[in-house]
Amino acid sequence: MQIGMIGLGRMGGNMAKRLRDGGHEVVGFDMNPESERDVDSLEALVEALSAPRVVWVMVPSGKPTEETIDSLKTLLEPGDIVIDGGNAKYTEDRAHAAALAERGIRFLDCGVSGGVWGADRGYALMLGGDRETFDAVRPLLETLKPEGDHGLVLAGPVGGGHFAKMVHNGIEYGMMQAFGEGFATMMRSEYVENPAAVMDSWREGSVVASWLLDLFDNATQDDPELKNTPAVANESGEAKWMIEAALELGVPTPTTAAALWQRQSSRGGADDILRVVTALRAQFGGHVTKVDEIAKW
Structure with missing residues (x-):
């Protein structure tokens, strides 16, 4: 699959690496010009992706996440998918999902565990959202999780992933x-x-x-x-x-x-x-x- 990764720090950068090693195409963006980013703006990231787009947000919770999702709401199109993999509070997820839904953009929240070892060991992923959207991005999730039968779960509706994490x-x-x-x-x-x-x-x-x-x-x-x-x-x-x-x-x-x-x-x-x-x-x-x-x- 093709995915846009926003935030290429210790977690996002390693996740991008694991996805690329798994055969996926990753377009990476980070505010830091010294990061290994592929594009220099959110606009360029969205333009580089083919519809329906999948964008993974891996930035600090709070204002950085809020600003990123607000920007994506204006840039993405109906049918696109936003996954928030940061440590946002579960109570914020429904507001994010509702705001994006106004534009027909789908949303998943994802709790991620694995730390700096995840690039090699895989990540435990806990998702919140609907089954259809979960299944649409499952090839990406299967690559990110550890090998075997564990490490991936659809925990419940929107907010469930971050609540589980x-x-x-x-x-x-x-x-x-x-x-x-x-x-x-x-x-x-x-x-x-x-x-x-x-x-x-x-x-x-x-x-x-x-x-x-x-x-x-x-x-x-x-x-x-x-x-x-x-x-x-x-x-x-x-x-x-x-x-x-x-x-x-x-x-x-x-x-x-x-x-x-x-x-x-x-x-x-x-x-x-x-x-x-x-x-x-x-x-x-x-x-x-x-x-x-x-x-x-």
């Missing part, structure tokens, strides 16, 4: 937090001499064996105690969205919430909170904690 990322948060807590517990115990080696042993035969453990092994090859890794973790917003959605649906998500709070605390957000707690403990109980004592910890 949001939940996927919330689960990912919890899994990484659990591995981190286990590693930290072993690091502080006299009973385990090499926590990284223990976790590496779990990669085969263990019920917690996973690709995340494989990646942990990669990370600890040259730094078994992760001393050179900063104790700061950013969050993309999807775990926050999942917790919000779960609250509305009446679903308790303590694991995802704890992992999110931990990431937020790592960025210094808890420092002032803990100063208040420490100060109050000193006031009512005489529990004085000195800065030089903390340094010894």
Whole structure:
């Protein structure tokens, strides 16, 4: 098939490569003139594609996605298809679909997982939209997904793909937090001499064996105690969205919430909170904690 790829960063660029390796024709555009783009504008991208066109949007969520879809609405024609593969919030998808539908343009939202390894391993793809549009682009999706029977699903109507990816990322948060807590517990115990080696042993035969453990092994090859890794973790917003959605649906998500709070605390957000707690403990109980004592910890 032929496809236009908007956004040639770490994800979009690798996806374009996998599609080309699979025999598809990719016309790539990126705002960065130093990217490996094929055209220098959205207008040129649309002009280079044959109708009915398929355009994959792989840009950051928020304003970049909004502006791109607004532009495509004026440039594309009835029967064309827009796939939003970025990390847009699921609640935005129906508005995008409705706006494009005014011009007869079809829309799919697609949650994409696979990171920088996806070009070789394939991507897990979660789609939202109607079956007819899904089937129309299925050859592209089959090339992007891993080999085998898994890695591709039509999750539901418009919004379903990004909702599924949001939940996927919330689960990912919890899994990484659990591995981190286990590693930290072993690091502080006299009973385990090499926590990284223990976790590496779990990669085969263990019920917690996973690709995340494989990646942990990669990370600890040259730094078994992760001393050179900063104790700061950013969050993309999807775990926050999942917790919000779960609250509305009446679903308790303590694991995802704890992992999110931990990431937020790592960025210094808890420092002032803990100063208040420490100060109050000193006031009512005489529990004085000195800065030089903390340094010894």
